Amino acid sequence: MAKPEPKKSSSSLGFGNKPASEEQEVSNGPAEPPVTGAAHEPGGRSKPGKRSTESEVYDDGTNTFFWRAHTLTVLFILTCALVYVTLLEETPQDTAYNTKRGIVASILVFLCFGVTQAKDGPFSRPHPAYWRFWLCVSVVYELFLIFILFQTVQDGRLFMKYIDAKLGVPLPERDYGGNCLIYDPGNTTDPFHNIWDKMDGFVPAHFLGWYIKTLMIRDWWMCMIISVMFEFLEYSLEHQLPNFSECWWDHWIMDVLVCNGLGIYCGMKTLGWLSMKPYQWQGLWNIPTYKGKIKRIAFQFTPYSWVKFEWRPASNLRRWLAVLGIIFMFLLAELNTFYLKFVLWMPPEHYLVLLRLVFFVNVGGVAMREIYDFMDDPKFHKKLGQQAWLVAAITVTEFLIVVKYDPKTIMLPIPFFITQFWILGIVLILTWTLWRFFIRDITLRYKETRRRKQEGSAERERPPSNSSKTPVTSGRSKLNGDMDPLRQRKS
Template sequence: KNINKDFFDDGTMSFFWRAHRISALIIFILVLLYVTLYDDATNNSDYNTKRGIIAVIISFVVFGVTITPDGPFRRPHPALWRLMLVLSIVYELLLIFVLFQTADDARLLLRHIDPGLGVPLPEKSYGGNCELYDSSRPDNPFHNVKDKMDSFVAVHFFGWWTKTLIVRDWWLCTVTSILFEVLEYTLEHQLPNFSECWWDHWLMDALICNGLGIVLGMKTVKYLSMKTYHWRGLWTYPTYRGKFSRILKQFTPYIYTDFDWRPTQSLKRWLSMLLIVAGILICELNAFTLKFVLWVPPSHFLCLARLVLFIFWGAVSLREVFQFLDDPQCHKFGAQSTLAIAIMITEVLIAFKFDWNTFTKPLPPHVINMLLIGALALIVWTLWHFYFQ
């Protein structure tokens, strides 16, 4: 998809682009020698256990970054994307460990990260009084709208801006945004946080926050697609201003690949697109279910950390999936996309194991009817388009 792109690279490779496995190994051994010879041992088993686990994770990350192969992205540095791959492995291993615990033990484990965790959380419901204009409050008639304007409005907007940069398709993003609002309707009997007013669903979320984020995202995609990519080594720029500009450009794409998903080109591609949409929805849903079963406040840094990591993982995963679908020479499913699927499935299993009663509550009849109608329409259209048209 890079045909006719204005692209040039002079091939300059600096010190920072070369492999440094020997250097990393020497530094690693020196650190171990220091810990062995000079670090004072303590009799605090809890402290030693925590420090040992952290050391194991850091060691795994260091070796992983130096020996794993490069991914599809080169900017700002391939090592960053190798780091993201290794962190996804660490996260999946931690999820598997949590899966083998009880719900109470898993919540207690989080207290080692933050002593304030491990206590039940009050779920905020955004439903209740759904009047847009409350005439009984002439001093503040729009208080219902103001009450629902919190920090998550900005999260919605910037979240969908980044999702659009990852997916690079207006229709796919818009359909996914609408389907998630439908998913909130479907599961509001299980998660009180999903109980919102109609205008909160469709005006504030789908139309304003998500919609504007998607529009800005597509504007950014269009700019990146039309931009020229001419790369020269840093030291080929004669002025400091040119060098500084080159450093900033290091954080832009090496070359931008347009995603032409063509969902209706074939049945295989159509089913693949349905799975991609389902994967995005599950990833979004897991953010709510995990904090619900593990008692993590929405504003906690763990929720933000997961969100940021999934931005990186999602970017690589969608790039790998697109190449797998679009490139006839690509016969292997990507490593990052494989791990992303494993992570999402493990998160779902944790949610069901820790709160089976909540997530197996029967769906209301009107929700069942809505889902059946939607599924039937999807099946009928698929058969008609690919077999009878």
């Protein structure tokens, strides 16, 4: 069987790998115009043109067993499992156990359907089925949140016991404030005990979280704004949740500079490497050396190509409002992490809290890519992507659960000086928006119109030159000109 001819394509689906040696470089075949906007692999989407921020991808077009849908195989395995449970397994006489098992089985059947049949998203590595799986998990999680939202507060917290019997018990919140001395001379054994007391598992979690968020947002200034704004939110809401009460150096040194800042820095360095590296793909069996095969397997877990995000929030009003909405939803999702475990009585180290963070890590990158495509190319992406739509719905539903389950905490009056600070910030944002997109544009248009009027009046007042005069025609030329139509008619 002849090996497929190498193809040159441009895609926006994730990272590639550089050949291990010259023997592994892709031969592009005869000279031909590059194919833009199409990924020559399963899950790739065709686009009418390639953006300037989109990397070029060289792919030999190998389509192996790994990339096929396997819909019949999954259906056969699922049918065999259901036949086994129906005919060969004895159903336990335990109503609670059977209810849990039935719910889990229903979710698994839905996931099997979604993994094989759902619509592909913008990413395809390590496999399109991986991202279809998280899309279906998003649907399941949103349905779970809707179910919790429609319960009473007591029933909702009691339902959490069906997931884990240890839940459903009110838990005290840990206060990170208190003694804020960096060096405590009163403690002779360990004067730096305040610093070591703050060094818990959340320190590496902060760094890793902001490293991943930087890969999602792909913009330094937006990451820094979200990082600083969340610290201001913790200052503003520490009267509601004791967990938000921290020392000043814990806010600005430990969080913003060390953990968040280092995570953003490492993330931006990774983005710089991804934007510069080549993207050349070969089928595993087309690579001659074992080193190249191992490297190809490792790079399967990296994106297929890369798109550099250029948000340009001040370019027009639509992009400015979209960026403000993205920042707002990011901050709301961050706050939901703390408020949900508070109202549902979940300890911070519980595995459900960790699973929620893992969930947002996997769906957040897809959602941000779909939002950027919708903003950057609205003619081709005419509607918001499915994963972005679900993430927005999940974030809003989580906040509604918090409002319903503990309205007293949410409605605690904010201190007056904090209210003044937020009012001042909102007024400044509105003022800048009006100036940048309305007053400034009107002023520029007025100046341009005035300049054109002045140029037109100066042109009219300028004395006519000899070159502009129309030449005087002689009588013979007039006669010849009049005779031309007659000659044409005679001919």
